[in-house]
Amino acid sequence: MFYCVSPRCLCTLVSFICVSGVSAIDVYTPAELFAENGTTATLSCSFKSREVISSLASVVWSFLPEGETGIFYYSGGKQFPGSVPQFKSRVEWAGDMNKKDVSIRVLQMQFKDNGTFSCDVKNPPDISRQMSFTKVRVVMKGEPSRTPSRC
16 A cells, blocks of 8 residues: 555656657656555556667666665566565566556565665667656554545
8 A cells, every 4th residue: 555645646757858869768656655564565657758668678676775776677578676685575566568657566565665766767769867766655554643645
């Protein structure tokens, strides 16, 4: 279960302009979400690309506690776990690349999962020069002090 902080569920939009004949990708994630401790949270990420989705399309999700650390990779239609022990066996693919949905699920959210997650998409020849970010806050189950709007 996850919640957006803003009543409008504002999303972070990272957009890019065409540079030197190379088109760019727009990547979208919620700016912030709340996840209850012990539940599964879906970290949503989608993108717009002018190109047809190819087998070269890839996604990298990272966790940024103190620098960038890859926690999940998707490339060539295959999933690859990252190398962060904290997320071992707890991250799974939840997207559909053909629908431009590159979301992941994090199982059994823990307080140590508080932090910023990034989503980076590549669909050659489209490139993304900056990733999109979601700040995740893990809260106690049924915490009464927060009543954020549900997405």
